[in-house]
Amino acid sequence: MRLVIANCSVDYIGRLTAHLPMAPRVLMRKADGSLLVHSDGGSYKPLNWMSAPCSIVEEAPDATQADAGVTALWRVTQTKTGDQLLVTIGEVFSDHSHDLGKDPGLEKDGVEAHLQKLLADQIDLLGEGHALVRREYMTAIGPVDILARDATGASVAVEIKRRGGIDGVEQLTRYLELMNRDPLLAPVSGVFAAQEIAPQARTLAEDRGIRCVILDYDEMRGVDPRHMRLF
Amino acid sequence: MRLVIANCSVDYIGRLTAHLPMAPRVLMRKADGSLLVHSDGGSYKPLNWMSAPCSIVEEAPDATQADAGVTALWRVTQTKTGDQLLVTIGEVFSDHSHDLGKDPGLEKDGVEAHLQKLLADQIDLLGEGHALVRREYMTAIGPVDILARDATGASVAVEIKRRGGIDGVEQLTRYLELMNRDPLLAPVSGVFAAQEIAPQARTLAEDRGIRCVILDYDEMRGVDPRHMRLF
């Protein structure tokens, strides 16, 4: 890992062309060869970057560039796509290297697979008398998140999303269309379950007779992480 | 901008919970208060982060932590969501600050809007005798990318994507459904135009009578950026 704080301008040519005028920025060169160009704002996305695998060639500035204050040129080339990044470096404010070694990696816990598991365990959130048939019920065009039966014994297909959008409704619609052709299952009603449902998606779903259910993740897992203490 | 290279462990509680074991990493604190935790690999996405607006409180380690080699604790709290990040810092290898100022920002050129413009200018790519009616033709459920007429004068609705997926076909299908109810337009045929079209999307489109057209961006703009020189 090498961290350089310097005046620089950056030109990228690849899927698009982009340019960054000369200004002070942070250049992060990782051990795998990748390069990130960060400013003092924005979010975690760099202003510009090159991802591994890539090679960096340092070129000496020519006389004209040297006169203009250019101290170094980094030409970064993506190995597979040929995308190019040219970093023109002026004044260097700091330059430090340190070997970090391989990172042990991030341990995540709980997102959408978790929602599906929780809903399967608390299937009566769909309404009293509901019973789970199975998770990941396989159809010819893919797995339905949850198949259940309501109090009358009729089939219910459930599509689960963290954020419910129109595409989720379309997906569920395709499943319902298919499943309702199966005499062993029909009639199958649909439930669109999500933490949030976009207004347009709700309108489309209800227009097609699909019921919308909002899932409260924190309540379902029985804790509110907002109030959990770290350590 | 403050750059710290140090041994650290990180705990995040928010949309999910995540943990990073103690290891050497780069901590990037931006002027807007945001914090990025980077390792020496991976892509431009940090291992963990907190985006602005957020506040960072530095806490002193207690006796037990100090004995374990903890030199500092950063408690980062997202102002709006309350998400928390706790960074436990051990040995510090380097620590540098520099004021970068406001960045002039990235200048982009040429992606999908460009594709639409190019296709409007070269509308005969859809077939001989085609004529442009207008770009961004407005309907009740949103704008159709391009409305044209074929050699016989019949309406053609075009959906443009860089990468054509199933969602794009669904989108065009909704437009066609709506437009074919308008006696002034009907019958309207559909064209799904993209640089790449996913096999499933192509199957779905053709099954619905929608024609697929592959767009060659480089050919349409008349240059190949792979061979363009920087400077």
Added chain:
DNA sequence: CTATCTATCTCGTGC
């Protein structure tokens, strides 16, 4: 390997 789907997505844009 390819294809699909998610994301603490981020980022723009239009309303």
Added chain:
DNA sequence: GCACGAGGTAGATAG
């Protein structure tokens, strides 16, 4: 301000 779509999406996962 929110809603929606695009991304040099990146990253995980299933086939």
